[in-house]
Amino acid sequence: GIQVEQSPPDLILQEGANSTLRCNFSDSVNNLQWFHQNPWGQLINLFYIPSGTKQNGRLSATTVATERYSLLYISSSQTTDSGVYFCAGGGHSGTYKYIFGTGTRLKVLA
Amino acid sequence: KAGVTQTPRYLIKTRGQQVTLSCSPISGHRSVSWYQQTPGQGLQFLFEYFSETQRNKGNFPGRFSGRQFSNSRSEMNVSTLELGDSALYLCASSPGLPPGEQYFGPGTRLTVT
Numbered sequence: 001g002i003q004v005e006q007s008p009p010d011l012i013l014q015e016g017a018n019s020t021l022r023c024n025f026s027d028s029v030n031n032l033q034w035f036h037q038n039p040w041g042q043l044i045n046l047f048y049i050p051s052g053t054k055q056n057g058r059l060s061a062t063t064v065a066t067e068r069y070s071l072l073y074i075s076s077s078q079t080t081d082s083g084v085y086f087c088a089g090g091g092h093s094g095t096y097k098y099i100f101g102t103g104t105r106l107k108v109l110a
Numbered sequence: 111k112a113g114v115t116q117t118p119r120y121l122i123k124t125r126g127q128q129v130t131l132s133c134s135p136i137s138g139h140r141s142v143s144w145y146q147q148t149p150g151q152g153l154q155f156l157f158e159y160f161s162e163t164q165r166n167k168g169n170f171p172g173r174f175s176g177r178q179f180s181n182s183r184s185e186m187n188v189s190t191l192e193l194g195d196s197a198l199y200l201c202a203s204s205p206g207l208p209p210g211e212q213y214f215g216p217g218t219r220l221t222v223t
Contacts, residue, residue: 033211041147041198041217048211086153090212096165097143098202098212100153 002027004089006101013108018075021104023087025068030091032063033098034072037084046072046085077108111137114203114215122221128189131218135182135203142184143212144176147198156199159184160206188220196222 003026013019034046047054047061054061063070074081084105090098115134123129135142144156155168159178176186188195200217204210
């Protein structure tokens with residue numbers, strides 16, 4: 001089945017720094033999402049981005065579907081950005097399920 | 111619009127027992143998916159339902175089952191619980207366009223002792 005790789009697995013930043021998180025897919029997907037999981041386990045939707053670029057405040061994302069990867073940019077990071085970031089791809093081979101990456105654990109230091 | 115709700119939020123069961131978890135999707139959404147999250151295996155897809163039909167199933171034993179009702183609410187059941195079933199169980203809903211943007215509930219944290 002499809003494999004989803006996220007990098008880096010762990011990231012420590014000083015407040016105010018910028019970062020780029022990457023998600024690679026082993027096969028084409030028709031749908032792609034980025035999530036932030038809070039300490040209570042809730043998955044918060046960041047972007048639904050099968051292709052192209054989107055921005056929401058300090059966060060932006062770019063998906064290059066033809067090259068099977070997506071990037072999440074966090075600018076001017078804040079301590080509240082800490083947590084685990086997941087990407088998930090779905091709709092591959094006519095299926096109706098999302099496959100999640102193993103996540104990037106981000107810690108932003110004050 | 112209310113979000114995805116899951117009940118119960120926390121549950122403690124004993125090995126060998128069975129458990130039923132419930133998920134109510136966002137109003138108007140017809141697709142419900144279930145995921146299991148553990149520290150060792152990460153987030154894994156269990157199954158997905160659309161209009162009361164299971165469209166996809168993950169690689170889990172037959173002890174894991176689910177169903178969807180006509181109002182799109184869904185339940186999942188785990189029989190003969192094992193210690194390894196301790197996990198956060200997450201439900202997601204989407205409008206139904208395959209697969210579409212998914213919205214997750216807060217999860218049910220199951221502990222098996």
